[in-house]
Amino acid sequence: MKLKVAENILSLKPYKPGKPIEELEREYGIKNTIKLASNENPIGSSPKAVAAMREAMRNLHRYPDGSGYYLVEKLSEKLGVPKQRIVIGNGSDDVIGMLTRVYLSSGDEAVMTDPSFLMYEIYVKTVNAVPVFVPLTDLSLNLSAMADAVTDKTRMIFITNPNNPTGSYIKTKEFETFMEKLSPEVVVVLDEAYIEFARDPECLNGLTQVAEDRPIAVLRTFSKAYGLAGIRIGYGLMSFAMAAMCNRVREPFNTNSLAQAGAAAALDDEAFLKKTCTLIHTELAFLQDQLKKMEIAFFPTQSNFFLIDVKADADDVFESMLKRGVIVRSMVSYGFPEYIRVNVGTRKENERFLQALEMVLKKS
Numbered sequence: 001m002k003l004k005v006a007e008n009i010l011s012l013k014p015y016k017p018g019k020p021i022e023e024l025e026r027e028y029g030i031k032n033t034i035k036l037a038s039n040e041n042p043i044g045s046s047p048k049a050v051a052a053m054r055e056a057m058r059n060l061h062r063y064p065d066g067s068g069y070y071l072v073e074k075l076s077e078k079l080g081v082p083k084q085r086i087v088i089g090n091g092s093d094d095v096i097g098m099l100t101r102v103y104l105s106s107g108d109e110a111v112m113t114d115p116s117f118l119m120y121e122i123y124v125k126t127v128n129a130v131p132v133f134v135p136l137t138d139l140s141l142n143l144s145a146m147a148d149a150v151t152d153k154t155r156m157i158f159i160t161n162p163n164n165p166t167g168s169y170i171k172t173k174e175f176e177t178f179m180e181k182l183s184p185e186v187v188v189v190l191d192e193a194y195i196e197f198a199r200d201p202e203c204l205n206g207l208t209q210v211a212e213d214r215p216i217a218v219l220r221t222f223s224k225a226y227g228l229a230g231i232r233i234g235y236g237l238m239s240f241a242m243a244a245m246c247n248r249v250r251e252p253f254n255t256n257s258l259a260q261a262g263a264a265a266a267l268d269d270e271a272f273l274k275k276t277c278t279l280i281h282t283e284l285a286f287l288q289d290q291l292k293k294m295e296i297a298f299f300p301t302q303s304n305f306f307l308i309d310v311k312a313d314a315d316d317v318f319e320s321m322l323k324r325g326v327i328v329r330s331m332v333s334y335g336f337p338e339y340i341r342v343n344v345g346t347r348k349e350n351e352r353f354l355q356a357l358e359m360v361l362k363k364s
């Protein structure tokens, strides 16, 4: 059987998901594996969110509230943003999908960095638009090079702040200069998946940038600082007009009832968010102090993960770490053959990571 598949779909590289930890443990004959590869919250989920989801389980025979009424209301109240500016998604990924369906047509260009978050390219190509890649400069976004890549076909530009996988960040001033030059026909997607971890007061915060006359969509997620990656919930903040368009293409029941209840409760659990950020910042300092003592170079970060220069083949280091029960991310496929990315874990996890890294790098 040979079914016709559109060229733009054929051009997508199949996404290679990692194996479940249980499978890896069986394969390698290891136990108590720790995962520091997906920038997840090391202390779990907000207890308030978990309790709210338990309660919401009584009503799983009902369809979710398609508008996410209570979650949108809570977001509006917490962020000080009108409800009409909020679009909820099945993860912030889902909102990227809506924006590409609304604003990109066949042949339009979308500017993004190389490397960048994999989902941008997937969604752009899915609507038969063309990704235009701009290399990073010193592992950071180069906004003027990105502005230079804009042509009269460009309709979207992706900015990740803080950036994944490098942890670099954009300064508010830099962004404002960039916006002054940018054509008002280009939608700026400002992905702030890690913004809760940023500490530099000069770091751009998208909340201050969204306005009725500006084509900016800010994406945020409950997957990282709020510890709800498994339940899939995120949102976009944008102008009334843009939000109305996204809601036209949004699947009516895109966010499930557990996710809505969990996210709303997580927003009220400020203690959990604070505990998470305090842990990340304390442990980041611990990890980086130890790495300095070990004379291992790393890249500064405004996020809950960072890059380490292992001065060896990163795929080999990944593999050797895995055999010691520590999962990190090799940056080979991102174009950094000697870097690994690791996210901050609990003290115990970080100690195990450091021990494993020391052993592995001694050998190579």
Ligand SMILES: *Cc1c(COP(=O)(O)O)cnc(C)c1O
Binding pocket: 039, 090, 091, 092, 093, 094, 117, 160, 164, 191, 193, 220, 221, 222, 223, 224, 229, 232, 233, 234
């Ligand atoms: C983790 C991450 C997200 C979050 O995606 P969700 O779909 O909300 O889980 C978005 N952008 C980047 C760059 C990320 O690393």
